[in-house]
Amino acid sequence: MIARAAREIAPGMVVNLGIGLPTKVLDHLAPDFPVCLHTENGLTGIGPTLPYDRADRNLIDAGGAYVSTIPGSAFFDSATSFALVRSGRLDLTMLGAFEVAQNGDLANWKIPGKFSPGVGGGLELAQKARRVVVVTTHTDRAGNPKLLAECALPLTAARCVSRIFTELAVVDVTPDGFALREIAEGTSVAEVAAATGARLHLPADEIPTF
């Protein structure tokens, strides 16, 4: 899933990888791949994560990891950081999700009564990145589908998600709803459909695997 999601990143893009699962995407990019990674707390040109004994106490990403700079990196304040996000300079963001609806609505910040740590920079990433893709498990820990006809949880942003990568499938959000594009090797279309909580449009031809 992660390796497949990494292929979503095109050369030349400015990309923000959300906290959690999506940061693992980095491990699947070649060291010389031409991409500019952005983090909310004020850095473009994120370099490799460093071990504690080589870390700079003043240099973290928004998830708190001790990252580094590379030739061409820049530091800036929080207003500048989100000016970049809101003004259309962020080509792609990869986010986690609690729920994604078939119209692209995303819920990933709050489970009322259980989990409400705050929104961080998530609203602006979801609402304003040029392309929003979700990297998530296909179902939650209890086995309930995360891809739904409608979100039940409080929204992060409406109609923002373009594509979803899960361990089972690659699913696009289209004007007609969810469209299955690829399935994981060893998975069946029936299995993906059963784990999805909304109608899943199938391709006319044989479905590619990843």
Add this chain to the structure above:
Amino acid sequence: MRLPDKTTTIEAAVERIAPGATIMLSGFGVPGTPFQLIRELVRQGQGGLTLIKNDANETGMGVDHLLASGQVRRLITTHIGLNARAVAMMNAGELEVEFCAQGILAERIRAGGAGLPGILTDIGMQTELAEGKPRIEIGGVPALVETALRVDVALIHAARADVFGNLAYAATARNFAPLMAMAADVVIAEAETVVPLGGLEAEQVHTPGPFVDHVVALEALTEEYGIVRR
């Protein structure tokens, strides 16, 4: 002409904070958090405070000391997920928490620092965070009115300062500091290094000295400023 010297002791600087004050604190996680100023505020004990900070640090660090001592009434923030005490106090009704989208928090502070009453934005319009906020239409497009934030006191951590209060920040420790340093009636900066006038090149200054009221030199960095091994 000579620029004035604003250096003072940490005790005298923090005594400027009155009970019930509104306070901005720089920092995103550890980098940029004014840990020593926070410690002194805990020691002096002013209560009923409203804090504005990106996050609530982690349990046992920074803002958490002010929460533990019961000095905080209200917190305006973006994310408190790394501080279980803050979450528990919020859920128990012991701490009033207002969540704000991170970049909108930055812009509300910037507006407060720029003498503007508020900003217009479409961020969060489709979420519960928009509830109760005035809406207007501008150019046929709906927008939320987000009020500016301006406070009594800003507590700022800088890597370097000169005695006039010109400030320079290190790496990602910059975050909210230059914005908050413009948005308070009293701005107190703690600096790892304080240099004489001319010790900071004009080109290196991130916050111009006229915004800053007091400069406190940190004698040594406590371990709170160090690497967090999780």
